Amino acid sequence: MSTVDGANPLRDAADRRLPRIAGPSGLVIFGVTGDLSRKKLMPAVYDLANRGLLPPGFSLIGFARREWQDEDFAQEVHDAVKQHARTPFREEVWQQLIQGMRFVQGDFDSDEAFEQLKETIQELDKAQGTGGNFAFYLSVPPKFFPLVVQQLKKHGLADQKNGSWRRAVIEKPFGHDLASAKELNEVVHEVFPPEAVFRIDHYLGKETVQNILALRFANTLFEPTWNRSYVDHVQITMAEDIGIGGRAGYYDGIGAARDVIQNHLLQLLALTAMEEPASFDADALAAEKTKVLGAVRLPKDLSKATVRGQYAAGWQGGAKAVGYLEEEGIDPQSKTDTYAAIKLEIDNRRWAGVPFYLRTGKRLGRRVTEIAVVFQRAPHSPFDHTSTEELGRNAIVIRVQPDEGVTVRFGSKVPGTQMEIRDVSMDFAYGESFTESSPEAYERLILDVLLGDSNLFPRVEEVELSWKILDPIEQYWDKHGKPAQYESGTWGPVEADEMLARDGRSWRRP
């Protein structure tokens, strides 16, 4: 005889073949007709199902204004999956998914639509056994957040009853400054308790980003040098080769710093600089991240420690590109930054005096995200100056995307009769050592939402601390000067190079 009282006798921690399968649940996507939903969310749901990680009876509800029937919605998901899914299309997986697919048509302010959503959820609980567990994914512009959240509350959709759960998933931007972020948090937390709100920063779902923690805390090779005694400085770069595309309305007035530095780059900084967490659970991780973000200090003279730029006309990768100010829908007087570089310091024993340079931009040389930890030069060299002329600084580079992996750069003797030392790279590539198995960030994050595992989601405190770091810079920029122009397809304005040159350093070419 065997009793199932909470503990499932078929589950065993030692049995590592059995995957973490989400419990009975469903996902409601608001703004299901959008790009994100089509390119990322729907394929991720399919890939999860294909890998056998979704519970039997998993349900997907689409909510949008478009006049669709369930079948039209299913067709749309089908097309999106065929086009964008990572794993091969398999009919039997599709048959399993399609049974739980529903569409609810309506505006966000329509009470009937939300009543219908409620009925759909109740129907699915009966037909699919979802047990009242639903996650609401708000893939909508931030101005609709308050409305949707209030509607969920009004129609009792956010109520967690009889051990079931309701969760809210929100995408960036989490406000445009500290005040608006607080306001947004209040709106969401009025309806959902803090532990039921999942803020998606898709960077944190990437394998390489999770690998930062493995690299630092599972090895003995790196951590002893990971401090001010050995590290000269750290560069965190996220470069895009595209312009703003059709996002003029969203982008103008927001800019690169708010769009990228506030969330992605400061999260990468936190993971790179934080102390070892007591354990790998969500609370311990958040505690360390919050601590290090709280210790971030801005340099006194922001004119020397920050640079912003706008891309000017030029050639990017063999294609002619217009400047930001000539983009359609952009005010020719706009002061919005499409490039931002800032220097930060961390006031703690480990990092005092080690600058962290963060930069991001559009229409740069190529699409790349990386963290480079650059080490100090050897304090004494037995080799004479000419033999080490070509020796740079040692560096550990964590390549986040594309071509995920880790590069270590160090000097090595050039073959020959002379003692000549030159930089070489030692590469670890995810694509080589564990080919193909890396799941997409959204797969991991959606699964974590369904499992209620909040390790990889930034918390309220982290979001607010990030704004506290960025707000003074944005205020300074508002009052002083205007963005420097840089030619499209280059690595940013000369002012940014000068900023590092003043410190006797230079940007890596990623």
Added chain:
Amino acid sequence: MKTDLTDTTSSKINKALVLGRRAIGTPAVGMVLTLVIVTDEENAYDALKAANEASREHPSRTLVVIKRGSRSPRDRANARLDAEVRLGADAGSGETVILRLYGEVVDHAQSVVLPLLLPDAPVVVWWPVNAPTDPANDPLGALAQRRVTDTYAAEQPIEELTARAGTYTPGDTDLSWTRITPWRSMLAAALDQVHCTVTSADVAGEEFNPSVELLAMWLAERLKVPVRRSRSNGPGLTSVRLQTSAGPIVLDRPDGSLATLSIQGQPDRAVALKRRETAELIAEELRRLDPDDTYAASLRYGLERLDEEAAVTAPAPEQPVDVTAVPSAETDPAAGPEAGAEKKAPAAKKAPAKKAAAK
């Protein structure tokens, strides 16, 4: 890129690997393990194909050891090693060396393989057919952290399964066990959904399929309830029924691809449960290289004990579904289910079942 070496040695093969890598311009590769496939000429092609597909997930050096039979005493006296070195696009995402052994060297295959293992990286040995009775003490098996056998491909799978239990050493694993991972994971997910007490279980599947036995033993070991087995026409496993305090939970897969999960008080649900290709099974095997304790516990539970427990609580013989446990238990409990099955299975029926197995 392919290099053929006739009447060669391991050191010449190593040299060919280095030259080959230089020639195609990839001097360093991040291979994570060495996979040694021990097989005969007949099964080499399929096994290598599966390994190459699996190497997309786990880039590896694949060594295929083919033991050639000798036809005359002269052949037997002349030991010879031929090798085919494949690199780049011809070898999945790693390196492949096909080793053909003639004559006496057949008995000393480990001397050929040992110098070709990647430094530091784990070694996995896979016998697609004709696995040794005691894999850990086989000269090639002794080189490996993990030894993969496949009782499904054996002439007498059930006997072989019992033998495996006797010689189990941490690091042993069997593809019949790998095949049931999706079933186990679905059954565990089903019990996540219902709070209940399981009182007994039934597993049905085609005959000569050791996965049925392994799944039954796993259920018996984990749930501590009697588990009966019964025969069906396949393909593979066809159904699992758990009797619980909350009514039956049934996972039924008649066609080998789409299954139905029925839980009392809940609507039936379709779940994808496709039979997987060998490449997928090997990829799963290579994902974790530590000893599989759950497999060990299930294997060691023992078929005899399974039959005894099932016989004690078996309902009266009026339930005709139960062809295995009840009759064999009545006649001779120690004989095990296969004795009953052998008698019942006419030779003609055995052939198609085998064919399905090969697929």
